[in-house]
Amino acid sequence: MFRLFSDNLNIPFLQGRRFFSGLSIAMCALSVFFVMDRGLNFGVDFAGGVQMVLNFPEEAEVTADQVRSGLSDFGISQATVQNFGTEFDQRPSEYIISFPADIFEEEGMANAIFSILQEEIGLSEAGLREFRLSGFERAFVVIETDEGLDRLRGILVGQSLGPIRILDVLSFGSMEAQQYEISFSSLPAEIVQYFQRELVGENADARVVVEKVDFVGARVGQDLKTAALLSIFVTILLVFIYIFLRFDLMYAPGVVVALGHDVLITVGLFALTGFEFDLAVVAALLTVAGYSINDTIVVYDRIRESIGQYKGKSLIDILNIAINQTMNRTVITSATTLMATVVLWVVGGPVIHSFAFALCVGILVGTYSSIFVAAPLVYWMNLWLSKRGAGVNQKKKAAVA
Secondary structure, three states: OOOOOOOOOOOOHHHHHHHHHHHHHHHHHHHHHHHHHOOOEEOHHHHOEEEEEEEOOHHHOOOHHHHHHHHHHHOOOOOEEEEEEOOOOEEEEEEEEEEEHHHHOHHHHHHHHHHHHHHHHOOOOOOEEEEEEEOOOEEEEEEOOOOOHHHHHHHHOOOEEOOEEEEEEEEOOOHHHOEEEEEEOOHHHHHHHHHHHHHHOOOOOOOOEEEEEEEEOHHHHHHHHHHHHHHHHHHHHHHHHHHHHHOOOOOHHHHHHHHHHHHHHHHHHHHHHOOEEOHHHHHHHHHHHHHHHHHHHHHHHHHHHHHHHOOOOOHHHHHHHHHHHOHHHHHHHHHHHHHHHHHHHHHOOOOOHHHHHHHHHHHHHHHHHHHHHHHHHHHHHHHHHHOOOOOHHHHHHHHHO
């Protein structure tokens, strides 16, 4: 069997428990500071917005700066543009475009439509009673006015609301209900037409093609953010229950603290670096949580076995023995997994860059916490339990008696 360390490895890990505990507390405090001070760069999933993949003709030689500048001229100033592909498979003609959904905010669009109707027909402030977006190509409204459908259509059709236009107004339900469906021009189609005209040429044979469009409204983004936080909290709670049932109270807090430690530091690095934080990152955090738990349980199993095997030794010596005995497994497993995730991060391209980064950080921090966070917490929990007559030493005395 391949081994990095000899069977006689004897590193006194627990001797530095105070230093590493202070280091972990400092890293967690910094992570909280970065998250509160800088915030997270939420992706479309959480912040709401639009993400498109556009394929430009290769002969047009369109650059990312041209796309970004074109979007700004079009009326979308907060867009991010990334080249699609990997470091070894660059696709200079394909770009991922992301921008916030503020141009589709219900309140803003409702106010714009109200302003038009107020100017044209003197609509009262209570006249626009309801406005509800459905996607980004239609809205359902209730307009209290004596003007008929044809009059409203004549006023609204062709009006611009930022980068989109009103295409049609239809009656929705009975005329007495005064409910209408307003359809808008397709934003992706408007963007494609703009780039075709400005960067490629209207008469060119090659066309700009939309490969993919994703839209998440602001409300849905907030719901997804809440669901993501809830999923992490439930994971930690279930882990605590599982460890408490499998081991006992001396072990369970260490797993939960180590898990929270790993997730918090990983999130803090996202705040520090500004990498995009989306649903894929949440999936990576849950993966990291599972990896960290597995690593910690291996160490805890060996600690529990060693407590029964080395009855004449102190708990600190037993913890050191258990960690040293699992070092080969811990380092080899972490190193091989880390190599795969580093390759994924370096050459995987921007689509999975944040996901791979979260995995890389999580594996490193998870390995660290299994040794320098979870194990010392067993020692301190035993001290706390010993004062209440339930520590390891008391159990040994009871067994001898």
